[in-house]
Amino acid sequence: MRAEKGIFHKIDWVLVGLYLALVITGWLNIYAAVYDESHRSIFDFSQKYGKQLFFILAALILALGILIIDPKFFSQFSYFIYGFFVLALVVVIFSGREISGSKGWFAIGGFGVQPAEFAKMATVLALAKFLSSLDVDIRKGKDLLTASAIIFIPALIVLLQHDTGSAIVFFALIIVLYRAGLSGYVFLALIALPVLGVLALVVPKIILAGALLTLTLLLLLFIKRRLKNILTLGAVFLVTVGFIFSVDYSVNHILEKHQRDRIHVLLGQDIDLKGTGYNVNQSLIAIGSGKFFGKGFLQGTQTKYNFVPEQSTDFIFCTIGEEQGFLGAGLMVALYTLLFIRLVLAAERQRSKFARFYGYGVASILFFHFTINIGMTLGLLPVIGIPLPFVSYGGSSLWAFTILLFIFIRQDSFRYQLV
Amino acid sequence: MERLLANRKYIIIGFFILVGALFLVRLFYVQILVDKYILSANNNVLRYMTQYPARGLVFDRFGKLLVYNEAAYDLMVVPRQVKNPDTSALCQLIGITTVEFRKRLERAKQYSPYRPSIFEAQITRENYGYLEEKLFLFPGFFVQLRTLRKYSFPVAAHTLGYIGEANPEVIAKNPYYKSGDYIGISGIEKSYEEILRGKKGMKIRVFDVLNRDKGNFREGKYDTASVAGTDLHSSMDADLQIYGELLMTNKKGSIVAIEPSTGEILCIVSSPSYDPNLLVGNIRKKNYALLLSDTIYNPLFNRALMASYPPGSTFKLVDALIGQQEGVITPDTRYGCPGGFSIGNGKMVACHPHPSPLDLAGAIQISCNTYFCRVFKSIIDNKSYVNTRTAFENWRKNILSFGFGKKLGIDIPNELNGNIPTANFYDKYHGKNRWRSMTIISLGIGQGEIGITPIQLANLAAIISNKGWFYTPHIIRAIGKNDSLNQAFMTKRHVNVDPSYFDVVIEGMSLVVTAGTARGAKIDSIVVCGKTGTAQNPHGKNHSVFIAFAPRENPKIAISVVCENAGFGSTWAAPIASLMIEKYLKRKVTRKDVEERMINGNLINGKLPESESGKRDISQD
Numbered sequence A: 001m002r003a004e005k006g007i008f009h010k011i012d013w014v015l016v017g018l019y020l021a022l023v024i025t026g027w028l029n030i031y032a033a034v035y036d037e038s039h040r041s042i043f044d045f046s047q048k049y050g051k052q053l054f055f056i057l058a059a060l061i062l063a064l065g066i067l068i069i070d071p072k073f074f075s076q077f078s079y080f081i082y083g084f085f086v087l088a089l090v091v092v093i094f095s096g097r098e099i100s101g102s103k104g105w106f107a108i109g110g111f112g113v114q115p116a117e118f119a120k121m122a123t124v125l126a127l128a129k130f131l132s133s134l135d136v137d138i139r140k141g142k143d144l145l146t147a148s149a150i151i152f153i154p155a156l157i158v159l160l161q162h163d164t165g166s167a168i169v170f171f172a173l174i175i176v177l178y179r180a181g182l183s184g185y186v187f188l189a190l191i192a193l194p195v196l197g198v199l200a201l202v203v204p205k206i207i208l209a210g211a212l213l214t215l216t217l218l219l220l221l222f223i224k225r226r227l228k229n230i231l232t233l234g235a236v237f238l239v240t241v242g243f244i245f246s247v248d249y250s251v252n253h254i255l256e257k258h259q260r261d262r263i264h265v266l267l268g269q270d271i272d273l274k275g276t277g278y279n280v281n282q283s284l285i286a287i288g289s290g291k292f293f294g295k296g297f298l299q300g301t302q303t304k305y306n307f308v309p310e311q312s313t314d315f316i317f318c319t320i321g322e323e324q325g326f327l328g329a330g331l332m333v334a335l336y337t338l339l340f341i342r343l344v345l346a347a348e349r350q351r352s353k354f355a356r357f358y359g360y361g362v363a364s365i366l367f368f369h370f371t372i373n374i375g376m377t378l379g380l381l382p383v384i385g386i387p388l389p390f391v392s393y394g395g396s397s398l399w400a401f402t403i404l405l406f407i408f409i410r411q412d413s414f415r416y417q418l419v
Numbered sequence B: 001m002e003r004l005l006a007n008r009k010y011i012i013i014g015f016f017i018l019v020g021a022l023f024l025v026r027l028f029y030v031q032i033l034v035d036k037y038i039l040s041a042n043n044n045v046l047r048y049m050t051q052y053p054a055r056g057l058v059f060d061r062f063g064k065l066l067v068y069n070e071a072a073y074d075l076m077v078v079p080r081q082v083k084n085p086d087t088s089a090l091c092q093l094i095g096i097t098t099v100e101f102r103k104r105l106e107r108a109k110q111y112s113p114y115r116p117s118i119f120e121a122q123i124t125r126e127n128y129g130y131l132e133e134k135l136f137l138f139p140g141f142f143v144q145l146r147t148l149r150k151y152s153f154p155v156a157a158h159t160l161g162y163i164g165e166a167n168p169e170v171i172a173k174n175p176y177y178k179s180g181d182y183i184g185i186s187g188i189e190k191s192y193e194e195i196l197r198g199k200k201g202m203k204i205r206v207f208d209v210l211n212r213d214k215g216n217f218r219e220g221k222y223d224t225a226s227v228a229g230t231d232l233h234s235s236m237d238a239d240l241q242i243y244g245e246l247l248m249t250n251k252k253g254s255i256v257a258i259e260p261s262t263g264e265i266l267c268i269v270s271s272p273s274y275d276p277n278l279l280v281g282n283i284r285k286k287n288y289a290l291l292l293s294d295t296i297y298n299p300l301f302n303r304a305l306m307a308s309y310p311p312g313s314t315f316k317l318v319d320a321l322i323g324q325q326e327g328v329i330t331p332d333t334r335y336g337c338p339g340g341f342s343i344g345n346g347k348m349v350a351c352h353p354h355p356s357p358l359d360l361a362g363a364i365q366i367s368c369n370t371y372f373c374r375v376f377k378s379i380i381d382n383k384s385y386v387n388t389r390t391a392f393e394n395w396r397k398n399i400l401s402f403g404f405g406k407k408l409g410i411d412i413p414n415e416l417n418g419n420i421p422t423a424n425f426y427d428k429y430h431g432k433n434r435w436r437s438m439t440i441i442s443l444g445i446g447q448g449e450i451g452i453t454p455i456q457l458a459n460l461a462a463i464i465s466n467k468g469w470f471y472t473p474h475i476i477r478a479i480g481k482n483d484s485l486n487q488a489f490m491t492k493r494h495v496n497v498d499p500s501y502f503d504v505v506i507e508g509m510s511l512v513v514t515a516g517t518a519r520g521a522k523i524d525s526i527v528v529c530g531k532t533g534t535a536q537n538p539h540g541k542n543h544s545v546f547i548a549f550a551p552r553e554n555p556k557i558a559i560s561v562v563c564e565n566a567g568f569g570s571t572w573a574a575p576i577a578s579l580m581i582e583k584y585l586k587r588k589v590t591r592k593d594v595e596e597r598m599i600n601g602n603l604i605n606g607k608l609p610e611s612e613s614g615k616r617d618i619s620q621d
């Protein structure tokens, strides 16, 4: 038996296969996105695609490294790893470099490394550790508070670095809390609030409040009119109305100007096609012009004119949409969805609670990145600069996502041994 | 309870699928259902328009404009945006065949399908008018404003140089240059390229499908402004340059004039030359080929910097200076001349009849070969040195201090080194220790393996007029508004000869003009100091050489004139030099008869009068 326990023993090859498919797709599309005739070779290391190849090779080495490490290591040291990265997040505020408006970068040997990317992994580890502890019940207020603290402390620090995108991603872990037993109402409320928030910005507040009042009164007709229910409904009404007013306030007073602009553009309130709305509009033009079959590899025109900024990083999905068409872009969406489903199913088969919650954490984080990134590219969400996992250009994010995923693959391969 | 929670996976998976499905629907809508995005893709096209800065102007020493710019228009093409144009109509507009049209389009595509490249360069203002009206019919084509280089006077082509499109090697080496950019290729256009060119800018504009300008891209946020090139103030005297080229009509040769006190070049004539406006714009390629194929006149060859001649008798001045410095002669040293200088085996360096013996000034005045062979012999056989080789090396070192044998380092490209033979050369040629002063005696009279360029000769005149020093000659005296000149042009270079040894040489040169071999160079009221020379030419008739400076006190101009195949220095080179001096110092020439004879003299095709093409091969200069 021992002889069989090589590093590939009981590996989930479906996950590995999906991972590799996404990574390679990303590389080819980065090549397509920054392609120009003077640097034709895909192995040209002066170009982004050459560098990405290097990042990929390094990521594969990292993955192999994780497959060698004893899986118990991650659960045993999860709080330590968490503490380390929270500290790194604090340090980077004071000593880090600023890249495109975000301060959260360390310069390590010529590469920019963003601790926020790795902090997600650390937070998932710590949360899984906490939720899998004996006596912890998320339905208890104290434990919910602790779990929330684990999630939101790093999120807040990241927000201080002006990296709103990464901060929002931490919210993804509410999915893990839900699976751990968080009330479905709270979960629903957390999903409903962003929708309400958007409505608060689009619809005049008085009309929205009126609509909510009408809804509340209608509900009153249908529910059992017990005092408790009436009070609850009244409380919910007051909270939601308070929420819509506070959303308006925070958008106009707390968000940075460029973020506010992006939200306004998204909501169609400020159609300035050469201003802030430019990215989204050009992104849609690029994708739309791909039609069903796409223009073909390297044949994109919109992307070649540099219409779409940040083509190889946050807007990489444009290149796919333009050159590979609905077929390619749809396949991409399907690949991701398969990855998330597979992660959930794999998480469910874990006997170890830690491994299960960790698996859910991985799925949630990747899912949020996917949703925000493609939602932004398709003009459904505000432009929040976060990478598409495994596909966008950049070493820091690729390495962080690879570690995040492969720690789970490692746990999963030991699912029969670990309890 | 746990099982109940496990069921939540269905809700979570359902949520994931819901989002995936939402994206698919959105993609379907954007990519397949609506056309508006496809139309938009065709509609707006960003055009990166390079903003070419105006190239710096060039002025002469009196502020006359020498080089300036004129507007021209390049028709540009972005191959990807070309949509089955009515080629015949466009061809008609710019006057090319449809075959040529396709060829050019293919070439542009090979450069880049989506970056603009020049389709037709430098359309005239008038044709541009027609084209502009019709341009909206041809998507993918647009017009870019460029400037054409123009030269005020049809002179100084070699010095001013020309500009042309940067070639692929330059583009590969220097990231500043892109295809279609202009770069200085010769003359000061080349040597001052980075100052003249300025800095390119970039404007990004949005165009619609009808090729209409829809304005700046993002309010010009990404635009960069161009920076105009810096003007150059040349030390050239345009009038003198024009006059020099006139005098050199139908002659091969060169005139170089320098202001001794500053090293500023007043004119550089290389004849035959060409009108610099021939190498401008889209006529450049054709004309360049024509000029290049002219192997008889060889107009592209800059003789003033790139032709190296044996200096002939003008070199005797250097002998006189170094002889004194080495202590082998004094101004009073007298040598008799028995009609030549015997070098053994019955051979001799002949001399022409003249009074004998002569002192140093007299020997310069009548250019006695015997005298200077003896001076040179004394320098090489000087007992202060251990052997011939050491004495020779020392002599060579002194010669190099005059700026001979090596580029002077002027600010015009392609200067030649010239040649002062080395001891090693003679070792190889004759064998080690197998050569003596007599073996190389011809060096003493400026013949043999020695080669000096006309600018080095003019510089020799400047050195003598300054009594032992010079500034590296240069044609640009100021860059832009401040006098930020290269330090190399503001550093005095001293020759290895004490200033006190120059007086007798200057006296001799003065006698050359008043009573010696160059009486034709005499100008009333200006004391001209000069020296004639005859450069041996193994391929034909000897070259006529003359160097001079004037006035004797406080000299303002030092000059060298070389007339190829013109025989003695006194016949052509000296009168031309004196006319140049008169022109420069007096701004007008009164000796109209001399002027006319010089201008009309045809030394290329014409026949010389019999008396001047005589058989006297040994110089009487």
Ligand SMILES: [Zn+2]
Pocket (backbone or CB within 6 Å): B337, B339, B340, B351, B352, B354, B367, B368, B369, B370, B371
């Ligand atoms: Zn003599």
